[in-house]
Amino acid sequence: MGLLNIRNLTVRFATSAGSFTAVDGIDVTVDKGEVLAIVGESGSGKSVSMLAAMGLLPDIATITADEMTFDGKDLLRMTPRQRRSIIGREITMIFQEPIASLNPSFTTGYQIEEVLRYNAGLSRRAARARALELFQQVGIPEPEEKLRSYPHQMSGGQCQRVMIAMAIATNPRLLIADEPTTALDVTIQKQILDLLMKLQEQTGMALILITHDMGVVAETADRVQVQYKGKKMEEADVLTLFEAPSHPYTRALLSALPEHATGDRLSTVGSFLEPEVQQ
Template sequence: MLLEVKNLSTEFKLKRGTVRAVDDISFTIDKGEILAIVGESGSGKSVTSLSIMGLLQKPGRIAGGQILFNSQDLNKMSQKELQQIRGNQISMIFQEPMTSLNPVWRIKDQIMESVMTHMKLSKKEALARTIEMLDTVGIPSPAERANDYPHQMSGGMRQRVMTAMALSCGPDLLIADEPTTALDVTIQAQILELLYRMREKFGMAVLLITHDLGVVSEAADRVIVMYCGKIVEEANVKSLFAHPMHPYTVGLLQSIPQIDDESDEPLYMIKGMVPNPLRMPQGCPFSDRCDRCLERCTQEMPELQEIDGHKVRCFLYNQDSEGGRAQNE
């Protein structure tokens, strides 16, 4: 087991109250595995990744739990110790490559900085490594393009540069936060193919953060669905797409356009909005948007339970509830 997150909670203390962005979540990632975390904006996906990386900005803080990487608790490490792991053993592709890359530094300088810091290479060796990684991620004429500034590249090229930077030190774990956002479908396919190829070449694990279930179906081995900071469903990718259990997951899948669908019916849309994190409803946070809501759902928070290797947080599958009995009959 490469990464184990145990009962992680992350919160932001604001003047109007405390927002629990990540609420008591637990999961694992094995070596060489691609785990996807999906959910709407505000579900806690990116905050989870920033918590793992130790990059939370104030007023954010980890309120509880453990983040074990190779059996070491990252929460107990100093910033100096974390800096030896970040960019080296754990790397991250950030959501916006244009804002993540320094606009006044050439591409080569930005990658070389990381390589020279973590791999202790000379400037000449670091340049050779940089050109090698740009070539690996499919940048044409890498020796020439290494001298470019970020604004001289397209969105897809910048995303490849971010990938090259993240992979330059051969990490054990790569966190990819929305790596295909704002890219056309052709470039999306290329980026996903690149991640898969890098996984095969370097044997690294990937934590893929996305809201796009189409991306998940193509790339992931296992899927976690988050809603309002909690894990509501977890399964391997084939099981989740073939037999979704939580009504939220069902709604997400029903809202995906199907190529072979010839009907004139509009796409399914989950009713309502994600609740205000400062005024969370009692019980299940999805209850007021759920088409199958039980009375119990508005009063109690269901526990995450495992059913035949498939984890779900829903009273519909509880043997002691009316909905659960009906579901199992």
């Protein structure tokens, strides 16, 4: 049994214009110490499926699943108090926009110290010392000064390092990274990915990496899950997926990469999909 097991997950949203299904019968499993990449274009249900597991979707979402367990514990039948003992402690998440995820009214030091005091039960003095240690661990320059800085006084890459520090503060067993490099330039993207992989190797935590970047997948993942329009299209180890993709959508994703371009134009995903996949 994997560390996280989700079977037949469906998420529907009710809106004023009617309801729609964002995730349709998806299975997700990640083992201890494994790096799982969930890939697909925007709207494929990647983030929603993980937010459902975290219990972070709004009230307009209806979540159903045959199974949703973490280390054998049933997340579906837990009380809110029991869920809080796991979410934010044993399972943590890094969100897409680092600056938007931090509160602009408080210093970064205050925010990470609050995480440590609430989720790790540390005193104010111990939380400050641990925050400084975490800032050093994730490579934030002048960490003592940055603890006193507000998010707008830091670069996007530094804010993402703050978010990573907050996510690993409680030594989680599973870290979910949702497009962690989207808002960053190419040089900083590599630094952040290298940092995540270094932390994963050092701590042995499982990592779920949500991305649309197949290059990132090739460099980081052990196993890959491909999603399209809320459904799982394919799942394979990373080498098999790149060398012998079995699903038309996966082949379309790979064929649309710039390095696979022929002639003057890039291929589009839609041009490779079979009619039944597009429907």
